[in-house]
Amino acid sequence: MACLDNFYSFFYMLVLLTVAAAVGSVTASPPAVKAAYWPSWAENFPPSAIDTSFFTHIYYAFLMPNNVTYKFDIENSTAILSNFTTTLRHKNPPVKTLFSIGGGGADSTIFTRMASEAGSRKVFIDSSLEVARKFGFDGLDLDWEFPESPKEMQDLGCLLDEWRLAIESEAKSTGQAPLLFTAAVYFSVDFFISEVYRKYPVDSVTQNLDWMSPMCFDYHGSWNTSFTGAHAALYDPKSNISTSYGLESWLRAGVPRSKLVMGLPLYGRSWTLKDPNLNQIGSPGSGVGPGDRGFMPLSKVEEFNKKNGSTVKFDIETVSTYSFAGSTWIGYDDVLSTTTKIGFAQAHGLRGYFFWALSYESEWEISRQASRAWILND
Numbered sequence: 413m414a415c416l417d418n419f420y421s422f423f424y425m426l427v428l429l430t431v432a433a434a435v436g437s438v439t440a441s442p443p444a445v446k447a448a449y450w451p452s453w454a455e456n457f458p459p460s461a462i463d464t465s466f467f468t469h470i471y472y473a474f475l476m477p478n479n480v481t482y483k484f485d486i487e488n489s490t491a492i493l494s495n496f497t498t499t500l501r502h503k504n505p506p507v508k509t510l511f512s513i514g515g516g517g518a519d520s521t522i523f524t525r526m527a528s529e530a531g532s533r534k535v536f537i538d539s540s541l542e543v544a545r546k547f548g549f550d551g552l553d554l555d556w557e558f559p560e561s562p563k564e565m566q567d568l569g570c571l572l573d574e575w576r577l578a579i580e581s582e583a584k585s586t587g588q589a590p591l592l593f594t595a596a597v598y599f600s601v602d603f604f605i606s607e608v609y610r611k612y613p614v615d616s617v618t619q620n621l622d623w624m625s626p627m628c629f630d631y632h633g634s635w636n637t638s639f640t641g642a643h644a645a646l647y648d649p650k651s652n653i654s655t656s657y658g659l660e661s662w663l664r665a666g667v668p669r670s671k672l673v674m675g676l677p678l679y680g681r682s683w684t685l686k687d688p689n690l691n692q693i694g695s696p697g698s699g700v701g702p703g704d705r706g707f708m709p710l711s712k713v714e715e716f717n718k719k720n721g722s723t724v725k726f727d728i729e730t731v732s733t734y735s736f737a738g739s740t741w742i743g744y745d746d747v748l749s750t751t752t753k754i755g756f757a758q759a760h761g762l763r764g765y766f767f768w769a770l771s772y773e774s775e776w777e778i779s780r781q782a783s784r785a786w787i788l789n790d
């Protein structure tokens with residue numbers, strides 16, 4: 413495996429140097445983003461445990477506004493919030509911190525209601541800036557999963573327009589650098605795995621955000637156990653449900669390369685195979701495998717593989733990794749699939765990458781290799 417890793421590193425180095433030479437603008441673009449989300453509920457994983465040498469930005473996940481006032485009620489998380497930025501600033505090297513609002517587990521109807529009226533948008537925006545400054549964050553991030561209709565996409569556009577104005581005006585009046593402003597978004601700009609057509613407000617996201625972070629994962633999982641799937645496939649020869657399609661859809665829509673940060677999962681998704689002898693990507697499944705509805709942090713995938721002597725395969729067609737033992741099948745990304753995707757992101761001139769989530773790997777191996785593999789604008 414080590415030889416293969418070196419081979420790929422060498423190969424991508426060549427590709428990247430060629431790309432960098434051909435596209436002058438790549439070298440002129442802003443510094444790379446190597447980010448990760450820190451789940452505040454992670455057990456035995458305080459901010460002090462974060463090795464900041466592999467990252468440029470760390471997101472505190474998550475805060476949510478009150479569902480009636482749309483202000484942040486932060487009394488209960490105050491201690492950990494005030495520790496977060498001071499702890500990470502005093503680490504070597506220091507990283508920038510952002511707090512993220514929302515998340516996959518949040519009640520997204522709060523965003524729907526808040527964003528639909530100018531009055532509630534203002535209360536929410538003002539409260540978010542207050543929290544950011546009070547706790548010393550360098551920026552804020554919106555993780556609204558997901559606006560569900562064209563109307564909600566339009567409201568999102570208004571929210572981002574007003575938020576950006578508020579950020580600039582706050583910076584002017586306090587004499588501080590403007591807060592960083594980012595958003596986690598769906599893997600594709602307008603192709604949702606759903607019946608309802610909608611498209612992100614491209615002008616607004618481009619003008620207002622410092623960058624956006626497509627969540628390039630969760631393409632397959634426990635919600636469909638009929639077939640196994642590479643849940644973060646870079647390519648899918650049979651459908652558009654892939655990272656390459658998603659990122660290219662953002663680029664085709666006109667979002668600048670320097671504003672796209674590719675999502676990478678530090679977790680796998682598991683299935684129970686219908687027939688243990690049919691154990692490839694797309695093989696028939698009969699149910700979910702181990703984990704929380706099939707969700708397995710990378711450390712658990714590795715533990716499972718080791719204990720059960722799993723067969724581990726790298727799939728070049730999708731650029732993903734999978735393992736199987738008996739009737740259990742797990743799709744995930746290891747060092748090789750992750751660094752290959754990082755080569756893809758650099759060849760496309762993207763700004764960087766982010767991981768969901770920090771606490772899921774045990775020895776920093778993927779974070780370390782990813783950081784090393786990103787050689788542009790470091």
Ligand SMILES: *[C@@H]1O[C@H](CO)[C@@H](O)[C@H](O)[C@H]1NC(C)=O
Nearest residue numbers: 478479480481519521522525
């Ligand atoms: C707000 O949250 C509370 C507590 O979770 C719940 O009882 C209430 O119904 C919610 N209100 C709205 C408008 O959703």
Ligand SMILES: *[C@@H]1O[C@H](CO)[C@@H](O)[C@H](O)[C@H]1NC(C)=O
Nearest residue numbers: 477478484485486487488489
């Ligand atoms: C804070 O925590 C206390 C005790 O756990 C709980 O009763 C209260 O509802 C919480 N407040 C908020 C705003 O979440």
Ligand SMILES: *[C@@H]1O[C@H](CO)[C@@H](O)[C@H](O)[C@H]1NC(C)=O
Nearest residue numbers: 458460491492493494495499
């Ligand atoms: C804050 O950080 C200090 C020192 O790193 C630690 O002793 C304390 O327990 C932390 N508090 C919380 C609430 O995490």
Ligand SMILES: *[C@@H]1O[C@H](CO)[C@@H](O)[C@H](O)[C@H]1NC(C)=O
Nearest residue numbers: 632635636637638639640641
């Ligand atoms: C499950 O996935 C397969 C292949 O990806 C697809 O053909 C099928 O329609 C899906 N079933 C449901 C219920 O979504």
Ligand SMILES: *[C@@H]1O[C@H](CO)[C@@H](O)[C@H](O)[C@H]1NC(C)=O
Nearest residue numbers: 603649650651652653657661
């Ligand atoms: C993928 O999307 C393109 C449009 O961007 C469409 O022309 C094509 O038919 C789609 N392919 C599949 C397999 O759905």
Ligand SMILES: *[C@@H]1O[C@H](CO)[C@@H](O)[C@H](O)[C@H]1NC(C)=O
Nearest residue numbers: 712715716717719720738740
């Ligand atoms: C595989 O390993 C896990 C530990 O990760 C264990 O709980 C499980 O029982 C093992 N055996 C099988 C057949 O899954």
